[in-house]
Amino acid sequence: MLASLAASFPARPLPRIGVGVLIAVALGLLIALPLGLDNYYMRLATTVLMYCVLAWSWNFIGGFVGYPSFGIAAFFGFGAYAGAILLSAKIIPFWLSPILAAAGCFAVAVVIGMPILRLRGHYFAVASLGLGEVFRELAMSWTALTGGGMGINLPPMRPAFGTEAQTFYYAMLILALVTLGTTIVVARSRLGVAFRCIRQNEEAANMIGIDATRSKIIAFAFSAALPGAAGAIYASWVGYIDPSDVFDILNSVKAPVMVLLGGTGTIFGPAIGALIYLVFEEFVTHHLLQFHAGMLGIIIVALVLFMPHGLLETLRRRKQGQA
Amino acid sequence: MMTAILELRGVSRHFGGLRAVNDVTLSVPQGRIMGLIGPNGAGKTTLVNLITGMIKLSAGEMWFKGARIDGLAPHRISRLGIARTFQIVQPFPEMTALENVAAAAMFAGNIASQSEARDFAESQLERVGLLELRSTLASRLSLGQRKRLEFAKSLAMKPSILLLDEVNAGLHGGELAEAITLIRSLAQDGLTILIIEHLMKVVVSLCDDLAVLHHGELIANGPAQQVMGDEHVIKAYLGERYLKRQRAG
Known part of the structure; x- marks a missing residue:
């Protein structure tokens, strides 16, 4: 909803300078953050940024277009393996690995999207879920390339400046900003209008000249390429990957839950959802370790019962009700 | 001979054994209002769905402004200038x-x-x-x-052509009069209109030409006055309705 408002009207009459200052302060804080953080918080901050990328990526296909994808883990894992294989062969530098992983995931998503985006609703959800499992099995069995169940060790990275932890933080930060930028540009473009029309009524969208199939494939490819890049950075960051880690089905569930938490189809909802979710998850793992696994379930149930439209939309509606 | 903007040649659509639209050949003349009438289930909406590419033809050809359009995706057809409600x-x-x-x-x-x-x-x-x-x-x-x-x-x-599928159904008196005025003004601006309509008074006041579908087949087609006097049409469509109204009254 916010996205649609943002797309059709100029932002609320906040003074332009005010917005500029706000953005500059936020960016400054994000850039300066590593200076004041110990290793634990650096890891947490990098993780938050990574999940922001995954949540924003899911938002393209799941939020804007309304196709409930569970394919995030598939492309996160694909990107992680692409990056790991290229880096351990020592044929590319670190900074190139997320770019190539993204390009690879984009291409794969276009090819796979053509058949599975013909499916709607539950059928599409199941097909996208299967994708991750197929990729995981491939990584398991293609031992010559992927090391199979043994996984891949990545060569240690020697950062040009700063520490290794800082390098990965900044890499994730850049990727998160690219993802946010893509989200904003798409939400305001013709493509964004096409996405919203398809979500509301695909048949009527076709009738007004929207190439629904093409638009859906583009959305799916965006929501594959960006997690792919995140996967490549993640692989270098942790230094060792195996199929059950990077194709973890939980990532396919967490991303949509984060978006639902923050607000579907909005611009900042996914990031807010990711932050709330991860802070909550940290808290639970620290204080209620035995209960940690039940948490995702409780969040999902609470979301469905109390905030089916996400935090931003619930707040907006409450505000509208008071006005 | 008036130029046809839209031409259907032997258009059919079968759903299993059901012939929803069967071998319809029809020319929609440019710049006129053509009414598409017939009893419920005669295949009127199916015909509109075929023209707009929402469903595929089982047989036949469709031509729009001299170019063949059957087999095109719906969004392509709409970009060519065929709009529907x-x-x-x-x-x-x-x-x-x-x-x-x-x-x-x-x-x-x-x-x-x-x-x-x-x-x-x-x-x-x-x-x-x-x-x-x-x-x-x-x-x-x-x-x-x-x-x-x-x-x-x-x-x-x-x-260039507007397909109106029961655009007036459910409208009350004032709204209906406004809609009729609007449709007429669009036609005066040169737009070709194909209108599916059940209300005979709308058909009579608007349409230059009429095409009548019955069980998926085109049973009459031509200038409105001529078609409404057609024996088959009275038997298949107008008469039934007339009788129903008589019984209800």
């Missing part, structure tokens, strides 16, 4: 009236700039008398207003 209105509920019409202008209307699309959309909303409701969500409009929104959306596509 739905029997059950299909707005984008979470978008405002203006956003709905602007989207149509942007894609089928082929207006690249979003602000130009909105300007054009405003002029179309004004044309159907919906301008003051431009910021209202489509889901909050009344049925009559939604029908007018559907009209504005179709017009924003800059069509």
Whole structure:
């Protein structure tokens, strides 16, 4: 909803300078953050940024277009393996690995999207879920390339400046900003209008000249390429990957839950959802370790019962009700 | 011989054993209002779905402005200048009236700039008398207003031919009169109109030509007065309705 408002009207009459200052302060804080953080918080901050990328990526296909994808883990894992294989062969530098992983995931998503985006609703959800499992099995069995169940060790990275932890933080930060930028540009473009029309009524969208199939494939490819890049950075960051880690089905569930938490189809909802979710998850793992696994379930149930439209939309509606 | 803007040649659509549309050959002359009438289940909406590419032909050919269009995807057909309204209105509920019409202008209307699309959309909303409701969500409009929104959306596509599927059903007296005036003014501007209509008084007051479908087959086709005097038509369609009305009365 916010996205649609943002797309059709100029932002609320906040003074332009005010917005500029706000953005500059936020960016400054994000850039300066590593200076004041110990290793634990650096890891947490990098993780938050990574999940922001995954949540924003899911938002393209799941939020804007309304196709409930569970394919995030598939492309996160694909990107992680692409990056790991290229880096351990020592044929590319670190900074190139997320770019190539993204390009690879984009291409794969276009090819796979053509058949599975013909499916709607539950059928599409199941097909996208299967994708991750197929990729995981491939990584398991293609031992010559992927090391199979043994996984891949990545060569240690020697950062040009700063520490290794800082390098990965900044890499994730850049990727998160690219993802946010893509989200904003798409939400305001013709493509964004096409996405919203398809979500509301695909048949009527076709009738007004929207190439629904093409638009859906583009959305799916965006929501594959960006997690792919995140996967490549993640692989270098942790230094060792195996199929059950990077194709973890939980990532396919967490991303949509984060978006639902923050607000579907909005611009900042996914990031807010990711932050709330991860802070909550940290808290639970620290204080209620035995209960940690039940948490995702409780969040999902609470979301469905109390905030089916996400935090931003619930707040907006409450505000509208008071006005 | 008038030039035909849309030509159907031997068009059929079978669903299993059911011949929903069977071997229909029909020319829609440019710049006129043609009524498509027939009893419920005669295949009128199926024919519109075939023309707009929503469902595929089982047999036959369709030509629009001299180019073959059967087999094209719906979005391509709509970009060529064929617009339709739905029997059950299909707005984008979470978008405002203006956003709905602007989207149509942007894609089928082929207006690249979003602000130009909105300007054009405003002029179309004004044309159907919906301008003051431009910021209202489509889901909050009344049925009559939604029908007018559907009209504005179709017009924003800059069509050469407009297919109206029971656009007047459910409208009350005043709204109906307005709709008739609007349709007539569109025809005067040179738009070709194919209208599916059940209300005979609308058919009589609007249509230059009539095509009558019965069990999926075209049983009559020609100038309105001539078709309404046709024996088959009276038997298959007008007579039945007339008898029903007599019994009800």
